[in-house]
Amino acid sequence: MAKRLTLYIFIGLALGLLVGWAINAAMADGTAATQERLATIAGHFSVVSTLFLRLIKMIIAPLVFATLVSGIIHMADTSALGRIGGRALAWFIGASFISLLLGLVLVNIFKPGVGLELDLPTATGSTSLATADFSIAKFVTHLVPTSMFDAMANNEILQIVVLSLFVGVGITSLGSGGQRLAGLVEEMVAVMLKITEYVMRVAPIAVFAAVAAAVIERGVGIVVTFGYFIGVFYLGLALLWVVLLSAAWILLRANPIVLLRNIREPILLAFSTASSEAAFPRTLEALDRGGVPRRISSFVLPLGYSFNLDGSMMYMAFAIMFIAQAYGVEMDLWQQFTVLLILMVTSKGVAGVPRASLVVVAATLSFVNLPEAGLLLILAIDHFLDMGRTATNVVGNAVACTAVARWEGVLGVEEEPEPAALALEIETTPVSKV
Structure with missing residues (x-):
């Protein structure tokens, strides 16, 4: 089933590119009215x-809540949570x-923002992004939900983790x-x-619609215009994959080929x-x-969804240095x-914020006296960059889970059921009788 779904997703991706290109090529004439019609057509596709x-x-x-609480219950020793x-x-x-450092090194070597033959947005231009005022105090207080229902309704992953920890430890402390x-x-x-399995059956259709909508509205010409920047960025992502998988191989003795084969479907x-959320269940x-x-x-x-966004971290470094180079601002090593x-610091805990990477970049630009309007340069291609950084986040989190399992000495080990689980099975057996 997994192999067939991967194939269908790939077919949906290819068809989306083809249909999107055909519609854009047939209608695009550079006028504002046509662009509005293309945006309307793309909106119809985006519904799916x-x-x-x-x-x-x-x-x-x-x-997340159920799997995390279940994992805590079966951990038996709650002190293992801290470890x-x-x-x-x-x-x-x-x-x-490593992600940030590699991004900074590559953008300094290839300088994709230097000599950019585009009209630069004025420094006073607005990106219409709500830039949050990041602070340690706000981050810490945001960890604890004001209501379990509020955390669930807003898909606040970190708050759900905190809630799950309390519930899991609480259930464990009750014993029998x-x-x-x-x-x-x-x-x-x-x-x-089981519900996840049902939802994933429509994933190929959704992939087709998402890719077609992006290409219909933006066309492939924008990719050509920013081709050098996109190429350097994807080179950086490829090198980051090599670094992460090499670490898994050298430090963890985990076969990177097997790891990639296992996660190929969520990556695609x-x-x-x-969307990282779309890949979470798989x-x-x-x-x-x-x-x-x-x-x-x-x-x-x-936890990785808020603290281990490797692809997004590289993107943020690229975006800031690209904007600095485009405006001719020299930034020293310090x-x-x-x-x-x-x-x-500022990138942690923003996974639930719409266009989180752009929001963090916009908030960081002010720290180094760069115009926020510089983001307008990359807004048009952000979707294509987001595809690569999201896939990289999946790889990074998969490697992180594998690393922790190896450190715990349980990677690939069939674990015996905990005493509590055995007691549960014995206890609930009479209940199942008719």
Whole structure:
């Protein structure tokens, strides 16, 4: 089933490119009226992909909550939570630093913003992006939900993680009294995975619609205009993949070919829809096939969605330096290192913000006295860049989960059921009798 779905997604991607190019080529004449008609047609196609993403958003919160609570219950030793969380955060920080550093090195070597033959937006121009005032205090207070229903309704992944930690630890502390609740959580996991299977059956159609809409409205000409910048950026992503997979091979003894084969479907899904949420359920299942215990992946993967956005980190470094080069602003090593440190902090916990990478870049530009209007240069191609960085985020999180599982000594190990789980099975057996 997984192989067929991957094939169908690839076919949907190819057909989307073909149909989008055909419609754009047949209608585009450079006039504003035609561009509006193209945007309207693209909007019709986007209805399908929007519905698919809404279906994904519908299952993300209960899926994250159920799998994470289930993983905590089966962890038995709740002190392991701190150890696993610490190891995950250590990997996230290291991967984020490498992503930013590699992006800064490449953009300084290839200088994609130098000699750009485009009319630069005026420094006072507006991008219409709501730039949040990032601060440590706001980030910390935002971790705790004001209501469990509010966190679920808004798909606030970090808040759902915090809520799940309390619920999981609470159920575990009840001992035998929490066995029925534990059973309900297990059943909820099974139900959400079954719903995920149903939703994924329409993924190829959604991929077709999403890609077609992007190409219809923007055309392939914009890719040619910014070809050098896009090429350098994707070269950087490719090198980042090599670094991450090499680390998995050298440090973790994890076969990178097998890892890529296991996660090929969520990678393709993330690339074609430019949505990390769309890839979450399939990434979870792919990690199961890769030997990562569910109690590890269900805890580390949601954290990675806020703390381990490797592709997005590289994009932010590229975007800021590209804008600086386009406006002829020289940034010394200390200024670039300052940008790196700022991005390390401000990029955390914004996964639920629409166009989060652009918002973080816009907020960071003011720190280094660069015009926010510079973002207008890359807004037209942001969707094509978002496809690559989203797929890279999936790879980075899969490697992170594999790393933590290896450090815990449970990668590829069939774990014995915990005593609590055995007791649960014995306890609930009479209930199932008619």
